[in-house]
Amino acid sequence: MMRPGFLLGEVWTGLRRSLSMAVAVLIVTTTSLFFLGMGLLADRQVEAAKGHWYDRVEVSIFLCPERSNEAACAGGAITKQQQDAVQLMLESMKPTVKTVYFESQDEAYGRFQEQFRDNPTFADTPKEAIPAAFRVKLSDPSQYALVHQTFATMPGVAAVNDIREVLDPLIRVLSLLRTVALGLAAVMLVAAVLLTSTTIRQVAWSRRREVGIKRMVGASKLTIRLPFVLEILLASLVGAGLAVASLAAVVHFGVSGLAARFRDFAWVGLDDVWAVSGWLVLVAAVVSIVVSWLSLSRYVRV
Secondary structure (H helix, E strand, C coil): CHHHHHHHHHHHHHHHHHHHHHHHHHHHHHHHHHHHHHHHHHHHHHHHHHHHCCCCCCCEEEEEECCCCCCHHHHCCCCHHHHHHHHHHHCCCCCCEEEEEEEEEHHHHHHHHHHHHCCCCCCCCCCCHHCCCEEEEECCHHHHHHHHHHHCCCCCCCEEEEEEEHHHHHHHHHHHHHHHHHHHHHHHHHHHHHHHHHHHHHHHHHHHHHHHHHCCCCCCCCHHHHHHHHHHHHHHHHHHHHHHHHHHHHCCCCCCHHHCCCCCCCCCHHHHHHHHHHHHHHHHHHHHHHHHHHHHHHHHHC
Protein backbone atom coordinates (compact mmCIF):
# COMPACT_ATOMS: atom_id res chain seq x y z
CA MET A 1 0.00 0.00 0.00
CA MET A 2 1.48 3.32 -1.10
CA ARG A 3 1.75 5.89 1.69
CA PRO A 4 -0.28 9.10 1.01
CA GLY A 5 2.72 11.33 1.65
CA PHE A 6 4.90 9.40 -0.76
CA LEU A 7 2.12 9.38 -3.37
CA LEU A 8 1.62 13.14 -3.13
CA GLY A 9 5.34 13.62 -3.45
CA GLU A 10 5.36 11.51 -6.61
CA VAL A 11 2.48 13.51 -8.06
CA TRP A 12 4.11 16.87 -7.23
CA THR A 13 7.39 15.79 -8.76
CA GLY A 14 5.62 14.54 -11.86
CA LEU A 15 3.75 17.80 -12.29
CA ARG A 16 6.95 19.82 -12.00
CA ARG A 17 8.69 17.61 -14.54
CA SER A 18 5.72 17.64 -16.96
CA LEU A 19 4.45 21.18 -16.50
CA SER A 20 3.68 21.59 -20.20
CA MET A 21 1.51 18.47 -20.04
CA ALA A 22 -0.44 19.84 -17.09
CA VAL A 23 -0.94 23.21 -18.78
CA ALA A 24 -2.13 21.58 -22.01
CA VAL A 25 -4.66 19.40 -20.17
CA LEU A 26 -5.77 22.38 -18.07
CA ILE A 27 -6.39 24.59 -21.12
CA VAL A 28 -8.31 22.04 -23.15
CA THR A 29 -10.33 20.99 -20.10
CA THR A 30 -11.21 24.59 -19.28
CA THR A 31 -12.30 25.29 -22.84
CA SER A 32 -14.35 22.12 -23.29
CA LEU A 33 -16.06 22.40 -19.91
CA PHE A 34 -16.77 26.09 -20.49
CA PHE A 35 -18.72 25.25 -23.64
CA LEU A 36 -20.40 22.36 -21.87
CA GLY A 37 -21.38 24.72 -19.06
CA MET A 38 -22.71 27.24 -21.57
CA GLY A 39 -24.85 24.52 -23.10
CA LEU A 40 -26.18 23.50 -19.69
CA LEU A 41 -26.88 27.13 -18.79
CA ALA A 42 -28.62 27.65 -22.13
CA ASP A 43 -30.79 24.63 -21.34
CA ARG A 44 -31.66 26.11 -17.95
CA GLN A 45 -32.34 29.47 -19.61
CA VAL A 46 -34.83 27.88 -21.99
CA GLU A 47 -36.58 26.09 -19.14
CA ALA A 48 -36.57 29.23 -16.98
CA ALA A 49 -38.12 31.26 -19.80
CA LYS A 50 -40.76 28.61 -20.40
CA GLY A 51 -41.54 28.26 -16.71
CA HIS A 52 -41.69 32.03 -16.17
CA TRP A 53 -43.84 32.88 -19.16
CA TYR A 54 -45.85 29.76 -19.86
CA ASP A 55 -47.19 29.91 -16.31
CA ARG A 56 -48.37 33.40 -17.15
CA VAL A 57 -49.81 32.53 -20.52
CA GLU A 58 -53.09 34.34 -20.99
CA VAL A 59 -55.34 33.75 -23.96
CA SER A 60 -57.14 36.91 -24.98
CA ILE A 61 -60.49 36.60 -26.74
CA PHE A 62 -61.07 40.04 -28.23
CA LEU A 63 -64.68 40.99 -28.87
CA CYS A 64 -65.83 43.05 -31.84
CA PRO A 65 -65.95 46.79 -31.00
CA GLU A 66 -67.99 49.37 -32.86
CA ARG A 67 -65.07 50.26 -35.11
CA SER A 68 -62.88 47.43 -36.29
CA ASN A 69 -60.92 46.42 -39.39
CA GLU A 70 -61.24 42.72 -38.55
CA ALA A 71 -63.12 40.70 -41.18
CA ALA A 72 -64.89 38.82 -38.38
CA CYS A 73 -66.43 42.09 -37.20
CA ALA A 74 -68.09 43.02 -40.48
CA GLY A 75 -71.46 42.64 -38.78
CA GLY A 76 -70.67 45.35 -36.22
CA ALA A 77 -70.12 45.33 -32.48
CA ILE A 78 -70.78 42.20 -30.49
CA THR A 79 -74.29 41.87 -29.09
CA LYS A 80 -75.21 41.03 -25.52
CA GLN A 81 -76.46 37.58 -26.60
CA GLN A 82 -73.21 36.84 -28.46
CA GLN A 83 -71.13 37.93 -25.47
CA ASP A 84 -73.17 35.74 -23.15
CA ALA A 85 -72.66 32.79 -25.55
CA VAL A 86 -68.89 33.28 -25.44
CA GLN A 87 -68.91 33.44 -21.64
CA LEU A 88 -71.13 30.37 -21.37
CA MET A 89 -68.80 28.43 -23.64
CA LEU A 90 -65.81 29.44 -21.50
CA GLU A 91 -67.56 28.27 -18.35
CA SER A 92 -68.35 24.93 -20.00
CA MET A 93 -64.64 24.35 -20.80
CA LYS A 94 -63.52 24.09 -17.19
CA PRO A 95 -61.17 22.67 -15.91
CA THR A 96 -59.26 23.28 -19.19
CA VAL A 97 -60.09 26.93 -18.61
CA LYS A 98 -58.69 27.74 -15.20
CA THR A 99 -59.89 31.32 -14.73
CA VAL A 100 -61.77 33.89 -16.81
CA TYR A 101 -61.60 37.65 -16.40
CA PHE A 102 -63.74 40.01 -18.44
CA GLU A 103 -62.05 43.29 -19.35
CA SER A 104 -64.62 45.88 -20.34
CA GLN A 105 -64.05 48.38 -23.13
CA ASP A 106 -63.55 51.18 -20.57
CA GLU A 107 -60.90 49.12 -18.73
CA ALA A 108 -59.22 48.14 -21.99
CA TYR A 109 -59.16 51.74 -23.19
CA GLY A 110 -57.71 52.94 -19.88
CA ARG A 111 -54.96 50.33 -20.08
CA PHE A 112 -54.32 51.29 -23.71
CA GLN A 113 -53.91 54.95 -22.78
CA GLU A 114 -51.55 54.08 -19.94
CA GLN A 115 -49.47 51.78 -22.13
CA PHE A 116 -49.11 54.29 -25.00
CA ARG A 117 -49.26 57.57 -23.09
CA ASP A 118 -45.84 58.63 -24.43
CA ASN A 119 -46.57 57.63 -28.03
CA PRO A 120 -48.24 60.43 -30.01
CA THR A 121 -49.11 58.02 -32.83
CA PHE A 122 -51.95 56.55 -30.76
CA ALA A 123 -53.02 59.75 -29.04
CA ASP A 124 -56.18 60.14 -31.17
CA THR A 125 -57.31 56.51 -30.99
CA PRO A 126 -61.01 56.52 -30.05
CA LYS A 127 -62.41 54.29 -27.36
CA GLU A 128 -64.73 52.67 -29.91
CA ALA A 129 -61.69 51.10 -31.61
CA ILE A 130 -60.45 49.33 -28.48
CA PRO A 131 -62.14 45.96 -27.94
CA ALA A 132 -63.37 44.44 -24.73
CA ALA A 133 -61.89 41.01 -24.09
CA PHE A 134 -62.08 37.85 -22.07
CA ARG A 135 -58.70 37.15 -20.44
CA VAL A 136 -58.44 33.40 -20.09
CA LYS A 137 -55.97 31.45 -17.96
CA LEU A 138 -55.54 27.82 -19.00
CA SER A 139 -54.73 24.91 -16.72
CA ASP A 140 -52.47 23.58 -19.48
CA PRO A 141 -51.09 26.31 -21.81
CA SER A 142 -50.55 23.72 -24.54
CA GLN A 143 -54.35 23.56 -24.94
CA TYR A 144 -54.32 26.97 -26.63
CA ALA A 145 -55.15 25.42 -30.02
CA LEU A 146 -58.39 24.00 -28.62
CA VAL A 147 -59.44 27.40 -27.29
CA HIS A 148 -58.51 29.11 -30.55
CA GLN A 149 -60.43 26.57 -32.60
CA THR A 150 -63.50 26.93 -30.38
CA PHE A 151 -63.77 30.72 -30.25
CA ALA A 152 -62.11 32.05 -33.42
CA THR A 153 -65.24 31.50 -35.51
CA MET A 154 -67.85 32.43 -32.91
CA PRO A 155 -70.06 35.42 -33.82
CA GLY A 156 -68.88 38.64 -32.22
CA VAL A 157 -65.26 37.45 -31.67
CA ALA A 158 -62.66 39.63 -33.42
CA ALA A 159 -59.55 37.58 -32.67
CA VAL A 160 -58.03 35.04 -30.29
CA ASN A 161 -54.43 35.78 -29.29
CA ASP A 162 -51.90 33.94 -27.15
CA ILE A 163 -48.64 35.32 -25.75
CA ARG A 164 -46.94 32.09 -26.88
CA GLU A 165 -47.18 33.38 -30.45
CA VAL A 166 -44.61 35.98 -29.40
CA LEU A 167 -42.60 33.80 -27.04
CA ASP A 168 -42.19 30.67 -29.14
CA PRO A 169 -39.80 32.28 -31.70
CA LEU A 170 -37.63 33.49 -28.81
CA ILE A 171 -37.70 30.05 -27.21
CA ARG A 172 -36.68 28.50 -30.55
CA VAL A 173 -33.70 30.86 -30.81
CA LEU A 174 -32.61 29.99 -27.28
CA SER A 175 -33.00 26.29 -28.06
CA LEU A 176 -30.82 26.70 -31.16
CA LEU A 177 -28.14 28.44 -29.10
CA ARG A 178 -28.33 25.61 -26.58
CA THR A 179 -27.85 23.03 -29.33
CA VAL A 180 -24.87 24.92 -30.78
CA ALA A 181 -23.23 25.25 -27.36
CA LEU A 182 -23.72 21.55 -26.58
CA GLY A 183 -22.39 20.63 -30.02
CA LEU A 184 -19.24 22.68 -29.47
CA ALA A 185 -18.91 21.12 -26.03
CA ALA A 186 -19.07 17.62 -27.54
CA VAL A 187 -16.34 18.51 -30.05
CA MET A 188 -14.15 19.99 -27.34
CA LEU A 189 -14.67 16.98 -25.07
CA VAL A 190 -13.50 14.69 -27.88
CA ALA A 191 -10.46 16.94 -28.28
CA ALA A 192 -9.85 16.75 -24.53
CA VAL A 193 -10.02 12.94 -24.60
CA LEU A 194 -7.58 12.71 -27.51
CA LEU A 195 -5.16 15.23 -25.99
CA THR A 196 -5.26 13.56 -22.60
CA SER A 197 -4.65 10.16 -24.13
CA THR A 198 -1.74 11.41 -26.23
CA THR A 199 -0.25 13.40 -23.38
CA ILE A 200 -0.34 10.57 -20.85
CA ARG A 201 1.40 8.23 -23.31
CA GLN A 202 4.14 10.77 -23.98
CA VAL A 203 4.70 11.42 -20.31
CA ALA A 204 4.77 7.71 -19.49
CA TRP A 205 7.23 7.11 -22.32
CA SER A 206 9.49 9.89 -21.06
CA ARG A 207 9.56 8.14 -17.68
CA ARG A 208 10.04 4.63 -19.00
CA ARG A 209 13.37 4.19 -17.21
CA GLU A 210 11.82 5.23 -13.90
CA VAL A 211 8.90 2.89 -14.53
CA GLY A 212 11.28 0.04 -15.35
CA ILE A 213 13.09 0.47 -12.06
CA LYS A 214 9.82 0.41 -10.15
CA ARG A 215 8.84 -2.82 -11.86
CA MET A 216 12.21 -4.37 -11.03
CA VAL A 217 11.73 -3.66 -7.34
CA GLY A 218 8.28 -5.25 -7.42
CA ALA A 219 5.98 -2.22 -7.56
CA SER A 220 2.40 -3.09 -8.48
CA LYS A 221 0.61 -1.78 -11.57
CA LEU A 222 -1.59 0.39 -9.35
CA THR A 223 1.44 1.93 -7.65
CA ILE A 224 3.00 2.74 -11.02
CA ARG A 225 -0.13 4.07 -12.73
CA LEU A 226 -1.72 6.00 -9.89
CA PRO A 227 0.66 9.03 -9.91
CA PHE A 228 0.07 9.48 -13.66
CA VAL A 229 -3.70 9.34 -13.18
CA LEU A 230 -3.63 11.80 -10.27
CA GLU A 231 -1.53 14.27 -12.26
CA ILE A 232 -4.11 14.32 -15.05
CA LEU A 233 -6.94 14.44 -12.53
CA LEU A 234 -5.52 17.47 -10.71
CA ALA A 235 -4.91 19.34 -13.96
CA SER A 236 -8.47 18.54 -15.10
CA LEU A 237 -10.02 19.66 -11.80
CA VAL A 238 -8.15 22.96 -11.96
CA GLY A 239 -9.47 23.35 -15.51
CA ALA A 240 -13.00 22.64 -14.25
CA GLY A 241 -12.57 25.31 -11.59
CA LEU A 242 -11.47 27.85 -14.21
CA ALA A 243 -14.42 26.90 -16.41
CA VAL A 244 -16.83 27.48 -13.52
CA ALA A 245 -15.17 30.82 -12.74
CA SER A 246 -15.49 31.84 -16.40
CA LEU A 247 -19.19 30.93 -16.43
CA ALA A 248 -19.74 32.89 -13.23
CA ALA A 249 -18.04 35.90 -14.83
CA VAL A 250 -20.23 35.65 -17.93
CA VAL A 251 -23.39 35.51 -15.81
CA HIS A 252 -22.31 38.24 -13.40
CA PHE A 253 -21.04 40.75 -15.95
CA GLY A 254 -23.16 39.80 -18.95
CA VAL A 255 -26.47 38.19 -18.06
CA SER A 256 -27.03 40.37 -15.00
CA GLY A 257 -26.94 43.44 -17.26
CA LEU A 258 -29.65 41.94 -19.46
CA ALA A 259 -31.65 41.00 -16.38
CA ALA A 260 -31.54 44.60 -15.14
CA ARG A 261 -32.60 45.89 -18.54
CA PHE A 262 -35.32 43.34 -19.28
CA ARG A 263 -36.96 42.73 -15.94
CA ASP A 264 -40.01 40.95 -17.36
CA PHE A 265 -37.93 37.96 -18.44
CA ALA A 266 -36.54 35.10 -16.39
CA TRP A 267 -32.73 34.91 -16.60
CA VAL A 268 -30.21 32.43 -15.29
CA GLY A 269 -28.12 33.56 -12.34
CA LEU A 270 -25.18 32.52 -10.22
CA ASP A 271 -27.32 29.86 -8.54
CA ASP A 272 -27.62 28.18 -11.94
CA VAL A 273 -23.84 28.32 -12.37
CA TRP A 274 -23.34 26.57 -9.04
CA ALA A 275 -25.99 24.03 -10.02
CA VAL A 276 -24.15 23.02 -13.22
CA SER A 277 -20.68 23.27 -11.66
CA GLY A 278 -21.11 19.90 -9.97
CA TRP A 279 -21.72 18.27 -13.35
CA LEU A 280 -18.66 19.97 -14.81
CA VAL A 281 -16.44 18.75 -11.99
CA LEU A 282 -17.89 15.25 -12.31
CA VAL A 283 -17.27 15.18 -16.08
CA ALA A 284 -13.71 16.42 -15.58
CA ALA A 285 -13.00 13.76 -12.96
CA VAL A 286 -14.56 10.85 -14.86
CA VAL A 287 -13.01 11.72 -18.21
CA SER A 288 -9.54 12.29 -16.77
CA ILE A 289 -9.54 9.10 -14.68
CA VAL A 290 -11.02 6.82 -17.34
CA VAL A 291 -8.99 8.16 -20.26
CA SER A 292 -5.68 8.22 -18.41
CA TRP A 293 -6.18 4.74 -16.95
CA LEU A 294 -7.20 3.23 -20.29
CA SER A 295 -4.33 4.96 -22.06
CA LEU A 296 -1.84 3.50 -19.62
CA SER A 297 -3.41 0.05 -19.82
CA ARG A 298 -3.60 -0.06 -23.61
CA TYR A 299 -0.61 1.86 -24.85
CA VAL A 300 1.99 1.72 -22.11
CA ARG A 301 3.41 -1.45 -20.65
CA VAL A 302 3.45 -0.41 -17.04
